Every structure is written in structure tokens, then in C-alpha cells.
Amino acid sequence: VLNLDKLFTPKSAAALKAAVGKSMWQAVHIPTTVSRTCDGGTTSRWSAMQIGMSFIGAYKMCAGEAAVADLAFAAKHAGVIQMADILPARRARGPNEPGGIKFGHFADMVQSDRKYPNDPIRASLEIVAAGTMLFDQIWLGSYMSGGVGFTQYATAAYTDNILDD
Secondary structure, three states, rough: OOOOHHOOOOOHHHHHHHHOOHHHOOOOOOOOOHHOOOOOOHHHHHHHHHHHEEEEEEHOOOOOHHHHHHHHHHHHHHOOOOOOOOOOOOOOOOOOOOOHHHHHHHHHHHHHHHHOOOHHHHHHHHHHHHHHHHHHHHHHHHHHHHHOOOOHHHHHHHOOOOOOO
């Protein structure tokens, strides 16, 4: 269970508490290499596997038919938060692609305003640096060039002392 008061600023914690209410959510933990090399559909399938294993572990069930009824009920009534909006059809490879993350949502994910509450410029630079890594290096680099050559070239240009400049 997360203590929102310790993890977020008072304003952000209050907004999260109002939005989440009494709901329960599962964080999907997925290896970085999987999310970097695969599409959003893989992340959704990884989530389904984790939820299934959570049920099997929590209720001491055998894997298979015994879990199906509980899983079907949970899936029918589950609320899902996707990290990204759908991209235009000519660019989308799968649902929940990193390229569809809104910049405001990304700023909330980075939470640099929590680390630097009195320095909005530093907080903004941290968001830009993280955005460069995600949108340019990981998503655009793998989407446009297959991740070969271009990412090694651009890494130094985009991340070399960005916060010192």
C-alpha cells in the first residue's frame, strides 16, 4: 500500500486521493528491455499475466480453469489506466505506445516538482531531460531507425551535461 502523503506534494496527494477514491490498483512491473523493444500491447499482456499470477498466489489456486471465473469477473469490472493516448493509425504499432504520452502526464510521472518544489526551472529541465530520453531515444529511435546507430549518435548530443548548460 502506498502512502500518498509521503510520496507526493500535499496538492498532488489530495488530487490523487480524490481521483482514486476507494479503488485498488496494481502497478505493472515490466523489465526495461521488454518495454523498450516491444509495443504497448506487450505491456498489456504482461499486465494480464501479473494479474493472473496475483489471483493464483493470493487464493492458492491451481493455474488453469479454477482461476478463469475470478479472472473473468475481475477483467469485466476492472478499470485500466493506459499510459498513452492512441497515435494516428499510420504511426501506431500497438495500443499504449510511449509516443502517445501527453507531456503533462509525463511531467506528473517524472515528479521533479516534488524533488525541486522551490526551483521550477530545475524541475522543468529534469522533465525535458527525461522526455528526451523517452520520446527521442527510446520511442522515436526504435520506431524510426530500429535503434541501430542513430541512438548512439544522438545520446551524447541530447544528454551531455544538459542540466549544466
